Amino acid sequence: xxxxxxHPSRVICKSGTSVKIECRSLDxxxxxxxxxxxxxxxxxxxxxxxxxxxKATYEQGVEKDKFLINHASLTLSTLTxxxxxxxxxxxxxxxxxxxxxxxxxxxxxxxxxxx
Amino acid sequence: GDSVTQMEGxxxxxxxxxxxxxxxxxxxxxxxxxxxxxxxxxxxxxxxKATKADDKGSNKGFEATYRKETTSFHLEKGSVQVSDSAVxxxxxxxxxxxxxxxxxxxxxxxxx
Numbered sequence: 001x002x003x004x005x006x007h008p009s010r011v012i013c014k015s016g017t018s019v020k021i022e023c024r025s026l027d028x029x030x031x032x033x034x035x036x037x038x039x040x041x042x043x044x045x046x047x048x049x050x051x052x053x054x055k056a057t058y059e060q061g062v063e064k065d066k067f068l069i070n071h072a073s074l075t076l077s078t079l080t081x082x083x084x085x086x087x088x089x090x091x092x093x094x095x096x097x098x099x100x101x102x103x104x105x106x107x108x109x110x111x112x113x114x115x
Numbered sequence: 116g117d118s119v120t121q122m123e124g125x126x127x128x129x130x131x132x133x134x135x136x137x138x139x140x141x142x143x144x145x146x147x148x149x150x151x152x153x154x155x156x157x158x159x160x161x162x163x164k165a166t167k168a169d170d171k172g173s174n175k176g177f178e179a180t181y182r183k184e185t186t187s188f189h190l191e192k193g194s195v196q197v198s199d200s201a202v203x204x205x206x207x208x209x210x211x212x213x214x215x216x217x218x219x220x221x222x223x224x225x226x227x
Contacts, residue, residue, distance in 0.1 A: 006158075034214060043204065043219045044159070093158055095215075103149075104208070104215055108158040 003027055004096050006107035013084055013114055021079045021110045023094030029074035030096035034104065035067075038091040050077045084114040117142045121205045121218035128195055128225050136190040136221045138179075138205035146207040148172075148181050148188040149215070153202045162190075162203070195225045 003026040013019050023033055031052050036044040048056045048069050056069035066088075068080040077096075081088055091111055095104040121138040128134060140146065147166040151159040163172030168183035177192045188205060205218040 041220075041222070043217045046214055049214055095159075103161060103164065105161075106151075106159040 002098070002103075002105045004030075004094065004105045004107040006092075006094055006110050008110060009108060010111045011113070013112070015085055015114055016083055018080055018082045019084055019112060021081075021092055021094075021112070023077045023079070023096070023107050025075045025096045025105070028096075028098050030077075030098065031074065032097040033071055033077040034095045034097070035069060035077070035079050036093045036095070038093060038109070044093060047079075081112065084112070086114045088112065089114045117146070117207060117209065117216045119205050119207055119216055119218035121203075121221055123219065124202075124222035126221060126223045128223070130197055130225055130227055131194045132225075134190075134192045134195045134199070134223065136203055136205075136223070138188045138190065138218060140186050140188065140205075140207050142186075142207055142209060144209050145183075146209045148179070149206045149208070150177070150179055150188070150190050151204040151206060151217075153204065153220075155201070159204065195223075197225045197227055199223060200225045 005024045007022045033050045035047045038044050047062045048058045050056045050069050050071040052071045058064045071077040093109040095106045119140045149164045150162040152162045153159050163174040165172040165181035171180045179190045202220045202222045204220045206215045208215050
């Protein structure tokens with residue numbers, strides 16, 4: 001149990017367009033989901049914490065108007081990169097947390113390339 | 116604030132060698148500690164965890180003991196395989212539903 005999926009796994013988009021990434025908990029309800037960004041050969045940087053039915057909490061330095069997060073249900077959170085630029089190219093990873101667990105379950109990640 | 120420090124890589128080993136990756140942390144409370152592994156091109160997978168002092172987490176031949184007195188959670192494996200080549204992340208969390216704080220990751224390369 002505790003499977004988290006992400007879609008798409010890879011996406012290439014043109015500069016100036018928007019891209020939506022979905023994160024789903026497949027077999028459990030996740031009241032909290034997290035979005036991370038990982039640069040090549042670097043650690044994960046937490047971007048925001050997403051709670052179902054409420055606004056996401058963004059980490060310092062992350063533009064909330066550029067990285068729109070929606071957590072509309074207990075099994076789905078979406079990250080939309082608006083007006084993407086080449087510097088937004090990265091590996092985006094989500095994770096989900098169950099109420100009774102300290103453990104976060106990670107999705108497989110989405111590779112975004114902005115050309 | 117919370118922080119996690121782990122040894123920088125890459126660490127290159129021969130198959131069947133002993134592996135140790137050091138991890139130390141600073142935290143305001145009593146965190147849970149984790150090791151995650153990331154295989155090439157994949158997302159993170161939980162390798163093992165410990166939720167209180169002196170707990171030992173173990174999985175797939177890997178072990179780590181929560182040492183409160185030294186604020187450490189070093190990862191060890193007695194005999195590595197080529198398939199253990201990956202990036203290993205030490206992390207902590209202060210409470211259920213709280214965010215994870217990651218170390219910088221250590222790349223391990225095991226050669227046949």
